[in-house]
Amino acid sequence: MKNIRFLNVTALILLVYTFPTLSTISIASATSAKTPHADGGKLVGKIVESPTHAAVSFATIALLMSKDSALVNGVVSDENGIFTLANVTPGKYILRVTNMGYQTLFVPNVSVATEANLVDLGTITITPEAQKLNEVIVRGEKSMIVDDIDKKIVNIGKDMLATSNNVSDLLEKVPAVSLDENGNPQVRGKGNVVVLIDGKPSNLYGSDLPTILQSFPANLIERIDVMTTPSAKYEGEGASGVIDIITKKSKIRGTNGGMRLSLGNKNNHNASGNVSYRAGKFGVNASLSGNTRGMTWKRTLSRDNFISESTSHLEQSGEGANKGKNAFGRVGMNYDLNEKNSIEAGVNYSMDNNRTNSNLLNETSLTPGVVSERFRRLNNGSGNGHNLNFNFDYRKKFDDKDHQLTFTSSYSLGGSDGESYYVQESVIDSLMRNQQNLRDNNRKSLFLNTDYTWPITPKATLEVGLRSRMSSNDNTNSFYNKNRETGGYEFDQNISNVFGYNDATYTGFMTFSQKTDLWGMRAGLRVTDYNQSIDQISINREFKVHFLTLVPSLAVTRKLGESSQLKLNYSRRVQRPEADWLNPFTDVSDPRNVRAGNPNLRPEFTHKAEMGYSNYEASGGWGPSLFMDYSNNAITQIRTIDASGISLSRYDNVGREFSYGFETDFSQKIGDILKLNGSGRVFRSEVVSTVAQIDNRTWSYSGNLNAFITLPADFRASAYVNYEGPRAIAQGTREGVFIANMGIRKDLLEKKATISFNVQDIFLSRSYKSQLNTATYAQNSYWQQTNRLVNLTFQYRFGKISASGDDA
CATH class of the missing domain: 2.60.40.10 (Immunoglobulins)
Known part of the structure; x- marks a missing residue:
C-alpha cells in the first residue's frame, strides 16, 4: 500500500512538472501543422x-x-x-x-x-555582456555579505578560497557559523542545523555530514546562504536554522577550470581539479577531488556516582586517532532547449574509508585513593562508505524574467560497512574481554521538488512549491563475544540490533512578497505531512508515526537609505528525530559510558524571532540584531547512572530551551591593505526541565574574526579566530572553546596561480570541557584535538574567465 501511494504521488508530481512543457510542445506542433510557411x-x-x-x-x-x-x-x-x-x-x-x-x-x-x-x-x-579575456584577471570582488529579506548571503571571495581546501574550512569563516568537535556545523553555537546543497538536502550526498563537507572542494562554491529565521520556502527542519551551500554554475564560454594540490602534516593531503566547457546552448562540467586526513586526540573523564549506597569514583584517561581518505567526483551538463527552457543533469559519487583506534584506561574507586577496579580498553575499527547521486533539473522561463517554473529531482543510494575489535586488559579475570562489532548500513532516498514563481505585479510576487522526499535505511549491528575456551566469537543478541527505518515527507509551501519604495514584506506558510516507520527487527517491534506540521514565517523590512534597512523576522521550526537518535542499538565501545537511541522521541518545535538593522556596501558594513529562540519540548542528550556506576546517554525530550541576546556581523575594508569580517554575540541560554530536574541558566558570549592583509610583492596574509563562550546545556554547562588559524599566500604566473601556507589550531586550543551535576552524579569531562594542521597549497586556474564573474 505504501508503494502504491508513493507511485501515485510521484506520478502526480511529475504530471504537474511536465504538463506545461508538453502543452507547449503540443500547441507548437498543432500550429505548425495548420499554418505552414508559404x-x-x-x-x-x-x-x-x-x-x-x-x-x-x-x-x-x-x-x-x-x-x-x-x-x-x-x-x-x-x-x-x-x-x-x-x-x-x-x-x-x-x-x-x-x-x-x-x-x-x-x-x-x-x-x-x-x-x-x-x-x-x-x-x-x-557584444559580450562583459569583455572576454584570454587570461584570468582580477577585479573588484562582490560585497562579502549581502542582507536579503530572510537570509544573509556570504559571497566566497578569493581570500577565503586561498585559505580553504573544502567546505568545512569555508564554513568556519562564515559569520555566526562554527563547527563542533565532530565537524558538524553550528549556528550561534547550537547544532540541529539543516544543511542544503543547491537547495537539496545534503543527505542525498551521503549519511555522514562532516565527511560530505570535507569532500566538497572549496573552489566549487559560489556562496553560502545562512538563514537563522528561514522563510517557509526552506526546509522546516533545523531548530537552529538553515545553511544552503550554492555551487558555481558556469556561464563562461569556452573552456576553463582549475586544479589544487595541498600537502599537510600528519598525512593531511588534498588534491582536486575541475573543468567547465560551454559552447552555445550546451555546457558540461566535471570535478574530482580526494584527500587523506589524520587527527589525534586525548580525553579524560572524572565522575562521582551517588546513586549507590556508597559513593564510587570513576577516572578515565586515554588517547586515540582517526585516519581516513575520501574521494568525490561530479559530472554535470546543462542545455538550453531555447530561450525559455533549459535542463540540467548530473551525477555525483563519493566514497570514504576511515580507521580509528583508541586506548582508554578505566579506574574505579570505592574509597578515595584506593582503586578497586582497573582495566585498559583497546579499540581498533574501520569503516567504508559510498554514495551515488543522480539529479535532473528543468527550468522554464516565461516572458517576465522573474516568472518561472523549476523542477528538481535527486535519487541517491549508498551504503556503509564497518568492524570494530575491542580488547579489554585487566589483572581481574572477570573484566577481561575480547569483543567484535560488525556493522552494515544501506540507504536510498528520492527527492522531488517544484517551484513556481509568479510576479503578479512588478512589486508583488507569489511563490508556491511542492516537495516530496522518501528515504529508507536498513541498519544491522552485530555484536560478538570471544569464548576464551573455544577461541571462537559468539553472537550476543542482548546488544545486537537489526533496525529498519523508512520515512516519507510531503510538503507544500506558499510565500507572498510585496515591495514598495520603502517597505518589503514576505509572508509564508509551509504544510508538511510526515510519515515515519520504525521496525526493530531483532525484537519484532514495529510502529509508525504520523503528524502534520504547520510552519509559518513572516519577514518585514523598512529601507532607511540606499543600502540600509530595518528587518523583523519570525519563523516556526521543527526538529524531527533522526534515524540514529531513534535506533535503540546500545553502543558499548566504552563500557562505562554506553549510548543508545530512543524510539519514543517526539519532534521539537522552536519559535524564532529576530529584529535587526543592516547596512552593507562594497567597502563594508554591519548588521546588528536582537534574537530569541524558544522551544518547550527540546531534544537533547540526557545521561543517567545505574547502581553499578555505568552511565547511559540517549536523546530525549527534556522540556524548555530558551535563548535570547544581541548579535552583530560586520565586514570592512580599510584602505587597500586590510579587510575584516566577523560576527559576535552576547546571549542568555536556559535549559529547564521539571521531569529531568534540570534548571540551568547562564549568560554567554562568542564571536569570530577574519582578517586579510595585503603585503608587498603580491603576498597576502590571513588570520582567523573563533571563540564560543560557556553556555548552559542539559544537566550542566559547557566551557568556552577558542580556535586560531593563520595563513599566507602569494599570487604567481600573472595571477593565474596561488601558493599558500596555512596553519589551523595554532595554539592547540580546540578542546571541549563540560561539567554535569545532578542528584545522582557529578562529572567533569575533557576532549582535545592534539595535532595542529599545517599545509602548503598550490592552486592554478586556466581558461577564459568572464570579467563579469568572480575571479576567485
Missing part, C-alpha cells in the same frame, strides 16, 4: 563577436514582424556562426540575436522583396 526568400548571415570578430556558435536568431514584434521564424547559428532562415514571406522584419553571455541585438528594417530569392545580411556583430 514559399519565400532566404535570409543568410554570420554572427561574430566584438572586437575579435570570432564566430559565435549556436546563437539564437529570431525573425520578428516589424509592426507588432510577433515571432515569425527562428534558427540557431552553426559552429561557424552561420545561419539560414528559409521560406521568409516578403515583408519588413526585425532580427533579434541572443546568446548567453552576450548583449541582445536587434537589427531593424530587414526587408524581403517579393522578387528576392536570397538576402545576405552579411556579418552581424554582437
Whole structure:
C-alpha cells in the first residue's frame, strides 16, 4: 500500500512538472501543422563577436514582424556562426540575436522583396555582456555579505578560497557559523542545523555530514546562504536554522577550470581539479577531488556516582586517532532547449574509508585513593562508505524574467560497512574481554521538488512549491563475544540490533512578497505531512508515526537609505528525530559510558524571532540584531547512572530551551591593505526541565574574526579566530572553546596561480570541557584535538574567465 501511494504521488508530481512543457510542445506542433510557411526568400548571415570578430556558435536568431514584434521564424547559428532562415514571406522584419553571455541585438528594417530569392545580411556583430579575456584577471570582488529579506548571503571571495581546501574550512569563516568537535556545523553555537546543497538536502550526498563537507572542494562554491529565521520556502527542519551551500554554475564560454594540490602534516593531503566547457546552448562540467586526513586526540573523564549506597569514583584517561581518505567526483551538463527552457543533469559519487583506534584506561574507586577496579580498553575499527547521486533539473522561463517554473529531482543510494575489535586488559579475570562489532548500513532516498514563481505585479510576487522526499535505511549491528575456551566469537543478541527505518515527507509551501519604495514584506506558510516507520527487527517491534506540521514565517523590512534597512523576522521550526537518535542499538565501545537511541522521541518545535538593522556596501558594513529562540519540548542528550556506576546517554525530550541576546556581523575594508569580517554575540541560554530536574541558566558570549592583509610583492596574509563562550546545556554547562588559524599566500604566473601556507589550531586550543551535576552524579569531562594542521597549497586556474564573474 505504501508503494502504491508513493507511485501515485510521484506520478502526480511529475504530471504537474511536465504538463506545461508538453502543452507547449503540443500547441507548437498543432500550429505548425495548420499554418505552414508559404514559399519565400532566404535570409543568410554570420554572427561574430566584438572586437575579435570570432564566430559565435549556436546563437539564437529570431525573425520578428516589424509592426507588432510577433515571432515569425527562428534558427540557431552553426559552429561557424552561420545561419539560414528559409521560406521568409516578403515583408519588413526585425532580427533579434541572443546568446548567453552576450548583449541582445536587434537589427531593424530587414526587408524581403517579393522578387528576392536570397538576402545576405552579411556579418552581424554582437557584444559580450562583459569583455572576454584570454587570461584570468582580477577585479573588484562582490560585497562579502549581502542582507536579503530572510537570509544573509556570504559571497566566497578569493581570500577565503586561498585559505580553504573544502567546505568545512569555508564554513568556519562564515559569520555566526562554527563547527563542533565532530565537524558538524553550528549556528550561534547550537547544532540541529539543516544543511542544503543547491537547495537539496545534503543527505542525498551521503549519511555522514562532516565527511560530505570535507569532500566538497572549496573552489566549487559560489556562496553560502545562512538563514537563522528561514522563510517557509526552506526546509522546516533545523531548530537552529538553515545553511544552503550554492555551487558555481558556469556561464563562461569556452573552456576553463582549475586544479589544487595541498600537502599537510600528519598525512593531511588534498588534491582536486575541475573543468567547465560551454559552447552555445550546451555546457558540461566535471570535478574530482580526494584527500587523506589524520587527527589525534586525548580525553579524560572524572565522575562521582551517588546513586549507590556508597559513593564510587570513576577516572578515565586515554588517547586515540582517526585516519581516513575520501574521494568525490561530479559530472554535470546543462542545455538550453531555447530561450525559455533549459535542463540540467548530473551525477555525483563519493566514497570514504576511515580507521580509528583508541586506548582508554578505566579506574574505579570505592574509597578515595584506593582503586578497586582497573582495566585498559583497546579499540581498533574501520569503516567504508559510498554514495551515488543522480539529479535532473528543468527550468522554464516565461516572458517576465522573474516568472518561472523549476523542477528538481535527486535519487541517491549508498551504503556503509564497518568492524570494530575491542580488547579489554585487566589483572581481574572477570573484566577481561575480547569483543567484535560488525556493522552494515544501506540507504536510498528520492527527492522531488517544484517551484513556481509568479510576479503578479512588478512589486508583488507569489511563490508556491511542492516537495516530496522518501528515504529508507536498513541498519544491522552485530555484536560478538570471544569464548576464551573455544577461541571462537559468539553472537550476543542482548546488544545486537537489526533496525529498519523508512520515512516519507510531503510538503507544500506558499510565500507572498510585496515591495514598495520603502517597505518589503514576505509572508509564508509551509504544510508538511510526515510519515515515519520504525521496525526493530531483532525484537519484532514495529510502529509508525504520523503528524502534520504547520510552519509559518513572516519577514518585514523598512529601507532607511540606499543600502540600509530595518528587518523583523519570525519563523516556526521543527526538529524531527533522526534515524540514529531513534535506533535503540546500545553502543558499548566504552563500557562505562554506553549510548543508545530512543524510539519514543517526539519532534521539537522552536519559535524564532529576530529584529535587526543592516547596512552593507562594497567597502563594508554591519548588521546588528536582537534574537530569541524558544522551544518547550527540546531534544537533547540526557545521561543517567545505574547502581553499578555505568552511565547511559540517549536523546530525549527534556522540556524548555530558551535563548535570547544581541548579535552583530560586520565586514570592512580599510584602505587597500586590510579587510575584516566577523560576527559576535552576547546571549542568555536556559535549559529547564521539571521531569529531568534540570534548571540551568547562564549568560554567554562568542564571536569570530577574519582578517586579510595585503603585503608587498603580491603576498597576502590571513588570520582567523573563533571563540564560543560557556553556555548552559542539559544537566550542566559547557566551557568556552577558542580556535586560531593563520595563513599566507602569494599570487604567481600573472595571477593565474596561488601558493599558500596555512596553519589551523595554532595554539592547540580546540578542546571541549563540560561539567554535569545532578542528584545522582557529578562529572567533569575533557576532549582535545592534539595535532595542529599545517599545509602548503598550490592552486592554478586556466581558461577564459568572464570579467563579469568572480575571479576567485
